[in-house]
Each structure stands twice: as structure tokens, then as C-alpha cells.
Amino acid sequence: MKTETTAPKAHADRDCSAGEPGAPRRGRPRSEAAEQAIFAAVERLMEEGAGLAELSVERIAAAAGVGKATIYRRWPNKEALLIDVVARLDVPEPVLCGRGVRDDLVGMMEYMRQAGLAKRSRWMLKAALGQMHSWPELRNAYEERVLRPRRELARTIIRRGVDEGVLRDDLDLDILAEIVMGPMLLRTVLWEDAPLDDPTLPERMVDAVLRGVGADPAR
Missing domain, CATH: 1.10.357.10 (Tetracycline Repressor, domain 2)
Structure with missing residues (x-):
């Protein structure tokens, strides 16, 4: 995991009220439908009372209707997936407009x-x-x-x-x-x-x- 942080740049032509999604991970093209199903599965399991520590890749894959390999092609481990889930629930980070x-x-x-x-x-x-x-x-x-x-x-x-x-x-x-x-x-x-x-x-x-x-x- 990288420890260096690059300073964000200002974007005068963007809407300041809108956030940016996280930077895409490198690798093979991902199926948007499969990814949304995985996110929805984690959120549904949490709604049903499952804690983060109780969510295994196997359980998430079964709830999403995908294979474990589908998850591992997108995230190296369960922690990386759950970080994306929490970040998705959170408010997207702001974009600097650079007006002042x-x-x-x-x-x-x-x-x-x-x-x-x-x-x-x-x-x-x-x-x-x-x-x-x-x-x-x-x-x-x-x-x-x-x-x-x-x-x-x-x-x-x-x-x-x-x-x-x-x-x-x-x-x-x-x-x-x-x-x-x-x-x-x-x-x-x-x-x-x-x-x-x-x-x-x-x-x-x-x-x-x-x-x-x-x-x-x-x-």
C-alpha cells in the first residue's frame, strides 16, 4: 500500500459541490454490474446485522451471486473491499475549484x-x-x-x-x-x-x- 500522497490540484472548470470517485485500480476491465452487486451485497449483509469482521469473501460472494475470483480480481483482500464500501457510504471528497x-x-x-x-x-x-x-x-x-x-x-x-x-x-x-x-x-x-x-x-x-x-x- 502506498504511503506517499500527491497534493490535489485545483480544477476551475469543475463543480465544487461534487466529489470525485476514487481513482480506478489498475488491472483488467471490470464489470460494473458485478461490482455494484458486490457493493450491494455487503450493504445488505450489514443491514441484516453482520459486522465488518464477520464478512468473509465467501459470504460476500455468495450474497452477490459471483465467484470469489470475481472479488479477488477487483480487490487484493477483504480489507481493501470493505474500505471501498465504507468510502462509498461516506461523502465523496471535495474538488478544489481554484477560484480562491x-x-x-x-x-x-x-x-x-x-x-x-x-x-x-x-x-x-x-x-x-x-x-x-x-x-x-x-x-x-x-x-x-x-x-x-x-x-x-x-x-x-x-x-x-x-x-x-x-x-x-x-x-x-x-x-x-x-x-x-x-x-x-x-x-x-x-x-x-x-x-x-x-x-x-x-x-x-x-x-x-x-x-x-x-x-x-x-x-
Whole structure:
């Protein structure tokens, strides 16, 4: 599994509200129908009460109506498949529009707000994320494949804000990222009963933070 992360690029011609699917894995062309059947089978088994640790490749293949080889042609092991399932349940990561640091910060915060709402409303996602804490191998793989690229996406925005003079350059980048993202993380992770249904929340949070850490308040 790769440990290096490539900084995401800005795409001015894309819709910022839409996420991107995960990068396709190399190998032979895959049957979309078979893959969808496999995803649906895992979700159905979870709906019936199966925990992630209880899902074997054999059980998933039988539920999907495919052979084990069909699964192994797409994923090297069960952990890789389950990571894709959880990522599919989760909110797709945001795409940087590149119109400006503030817009990208608002987009990142909106993504976090939507992820928080999804976790509250989709019990399967909440259950899967909770179960990963007791399965270190899967948790570490999810962290590497899903969480680390999203953290790097946030760092990319912050780094560009510093380079463009929008954010202070005398603070550690990680601390600066935590200051900017902290208000939304507080609501989505620590205070799970805090309101998230206000669509203006990301913009108001970003503007409030920028007034405190902006190198030039006028900007």
C-alpha cells in the first residue's frame, strides 16, 4: 500500500459541490454490474446485522451471486473491499475549484458538514466507522487510503493561503489547518448534537476564522 500522497490540484472548470470517485485500480476491465452487486451485497449483509469482521469473501460472494475470483480480481483482500464500501457510504471528497483560498476553505468545510450529516443520518456508515476502531488493520488502511488524502487536501488549501498572503506565514501549517478546520470538526466529531443543517455555516465559520488569522483583513 502506498504511503506517499500527491497534493490535489485545483480544477476551475469543475463543480465544487461534487466529489470525485476514487481513482480506478489498475488491472483488467471490470464489470460494473458485478461490482455494484458486490457493493450491494455487503450493504445488505450489514443491514441484516453482520459486522465488518464477520464478512468473509465467501459470504460476500455468495450474497452477490459471483465467484470469489470475481472479488479477488477487483480487490487484493477483504480489507481493501470493505474500505471501498465504507468510502462509498461516506461523502465523496471535495474538488478544489481554484477560484480562491476562501472559496476552497468554504468548500472543504461544506464537505465536512455534509460528512457529519451523513454520519448522523446513515446508521450503516456510523456503524462501519465505529467498528473500524476495534479492527486496527482496517482502520489503518482506511486512514491511509481515505483520511490521509483528505487531510492533505486541507493542507494544500492552507499552504496556498499562506503562499498567497491570505493567511499568516508565522504559524505551523498543521496548527493553522487545525485552527481553520477545528470549528466544524468540533460540531461533527465531539458535539454530535450540535446543529449542522444551516448551509451558511461553512461560510460563516471560514469568515470568522479569517478575521482572526488573515494576514490582510481587507482580503
